[in-house]
Amino acid sequence: MILPRSFYSGDSREVARNLLGQILVRESSEGRTAGVIVETEAYLGKLDDAAHSYKGRTHRVRALFGEKGAAYIYLIYGMYYCLNVSSGPAGEPECVLIRALEPVEGIDLMAHRRGKEKLRDLCSGPGKLCQALQIDKSLYGVDVTQKGPLHIVSGAAPEKIEATPRIGIDYAIYTKDEPWRFIIAGNPFVSGAKKKPSL
DNA sequence: ATGCAGATCGTCT
DNA sequence: GACGATCTGCATC
Numbered sequence: 001m002i003l004p005r006s007f008y009s010g011d012s013r014e015v016a017r018n019l020l021g022q023i024l025v026r027e028s029s030e031g032r033t034a035g036v037i038v039e040t041e042a043y044l045g046k047l048d049d050a051a052h053s054y055k056g057r058t059h060r061v062r063a064l065f066g067e068k069g070a071a072y073i074y075l076i077y078g079m080y081y082c083l084n085v086s087s088g089p090a091g092e093p094e095c096v097l098i099r100a101l102e103p104v105e106g107i108d109l110m111a112h113r114r115g116k117e118k119l120r121d122l123c124s125g126p127g128k129l130c131q132a133l134q135i136d137k138s139l140y141g142v143d144v145t146q147k148g149p150l151h152i153v154s155g156a157a158p159e160k161i162e163a164t165p166r167i168g169i170d171y172a173i174y175t176k177d178e179p180w181r182f183i184i185a186g187n188p189f190v191s192g193a194k195k196k197p198s199l
Numbered sequence: 200a201t202g203c204a205g206a207t208c209g210t211c212t
Numbered sequence: 213g214a215c216g217a218t219c220t221g222c223a224t225c
Contacts, residue, residue: 041217043217076216078216079219080219127218127219173223191218
């Protein structure tokens with residue numbers, strides 16, 4: 001079942017937690033790829049100086065100002081895309097960054113697009129998963145609450161969730177230490193996961 | 200195992 | 213004109 005628009009309208013930190021365990025599905029001409037969401041981050045708009053929408057409405061973040069459940073996709077470092085879903089209270093330009101997936105479908109296709117073999121290397125980061133699922137600017141603004149090229153369906157609730165500070169936002173003066181990154185505890189497919197637990 | 204430089208371009212000042 | 217919500221490969225310890 002596709003998650004309804006109401007799923008995305010609560011506090012974005014709650015939405016980010018609740019997205020863990022759900023399944024991101026990408027339908028393309030090459031085939032279907034999908035994975036369990038295992039890592040997310042919440043970005044809170046005007047309260048959050050780490051957020052792209054902190055300074056208000058610009059062309060880049062226009063997708064955050066419409067209906068919730070819209071794909072907000074941007075190019076980072078000139079070479080990688082990152083996928084977010086708009087969320088939060090009506091009128092607030094908030095979103096959840098999808099940071100990692102556990103691959104479940106179309107694994108051969110993902111491996112081909114990534115040029116990597118190991119399962120752990122396919123979707124363990126925001127840029128990686130966009131490459132594996134062929135997510136780019138052509139999907140900007142797509143409604144993930146509708147059947148289509150990109151949508152999110154319900155999966156199993158994770159057993160345990162962990163919260164940590166967000167990655168790569170040290171420039172944020174006010175919110176860099178807020179624990180708004182969420183992962184499924186112990187899941188090996190999160191970004192930065194190690195092969196073996198360091199003992 | 201850890202660290203660092205380079206790639207590369209859209210977006211905003 | 214400067215700078216990323218990143219990833220990779222190569223260097224070093």
